[in-house]
């Protein structure tokens with residue numbers, strides 16, 4: 554009996570299909586660590602929940618550490634992001650006994666002070682900013698600049714990772730965009746720093762709504778896995794334990810998971826257990842996949858039901874309308890028209906469903922569900938109720 558090597562619901566370090574992204578991350582971290590480079594464009598990996606964003610971001614953090622960079626990891630959410638970020642930056646300097654540590658502590662207080670003044674962080678025109686106190690963006694610029702330069706003197710650099718960026722508060726997004734925009738122009742200084750984030754599919758809307766400089770962020774969409782990569786995701790971990798998948802079993806899982814990493818892990822894990830958690834030399838057969846089917850379908854039912862349960866009645870109308878379209882990526886305007894409404898009338902429900910990770914916008918003016926099979930679920934079980 555060997556424990557399943559699959560990772561449903563957990564980040565994974567085995568990332569087939571992401572080789573190009575991993576290569577770029579490695580060369581970027583090398584650039585920062587070896588040449589003291591400031592990476593001018595924050596990079597944001599966007600995509601559906603369950604597509605593998607956090608796993609890739611953790612990989613980037615691992616590479617940064619191996620390169621000797623100091624790393625800060627934040628998951629955006631309920632609390633304001635800037636207080637958490639400044640506390641993390643100060644934590645990096647906790648063991649230092651230099652004047653740099655004192656300077657950074659002062660800059661942290663400065664940032665916290667700028668946040669304590671109501672209205673300061675909220676979008677105000679350049680002319681309206683008080684002159685005696687700094688706005689959070691300026692305070693953050695100074696703090697990050699001082700931290701990166703102090704780390705550089707110690708032979709390192711700074712790598713900041715922010716997960717769930719779409720959930721960050723506007724003040725923080727604005728300040729981050731401002732700080733990064735201004736730090737890039739401090740050319741000639743050695744400011745080894747990089748900012749890498751991940752967020753749901755509409756993160757670019759959220760960021761550019763909050764900050765004009767947000768356009769300078771680089772948004773990279775993570776897609777579902779190709780059949781080849783999905784095949785590797787199944788066979789790789791099994792091979793490591795000297796277990797093989799029968800080709801019909803592989804086909805069965807690939808057909809069911811549709812390249813969606815979250816489902817792939819669920820099916821693979823269940824098949825592994827249904828095969829009796831094989832010893833080295835064992836095989837996973839199509840029979841094992843079949844035997845695990847009821848259990849997985851039950852989990853998928855919970856998965857869909859939970860998402861449906863999060864939607865308000867108005868949002869459910871929109872979900873049904875999307876499910877009824879023939880295209881898997883219908884145009885927003887067509888969906889609205891099928892409800893007899895102008896496009897603007899569905900924009901609130903659409904945004905809310907994106908924040909909840911149920912709907913995605915795979916391209917300009919397009920809509921899609923974030924998980925395969927949700928459309929069928931709605932049409933089959935929920936389309937005619939309530």
Ligand SMILES: Nc1ncnc2c1ncn2[C@@H]1O[C@H](COP(=O)(O)OP(=O)(O)O)[C@@H](O)[C@H]1O
Pocket residue numbers: 560561562563564565567568569570571600601602603604605606607608609778786814815817818
């Ligand atoms: N490249 C990959 N191949 C196979 N499985 C993956 C891959 N990336 C992530 N996973 C798996 O997919 C699921 C979702 O991963 P996670 O990184 O949490 O996604 P996200 O942050 O986008 O929600 C997890 O079960 C994880 O183990």
Ligand SMILES: [Mg+2]
Pocket residue numbers: 603606607608716
């Ligand atoms: Mg995640």
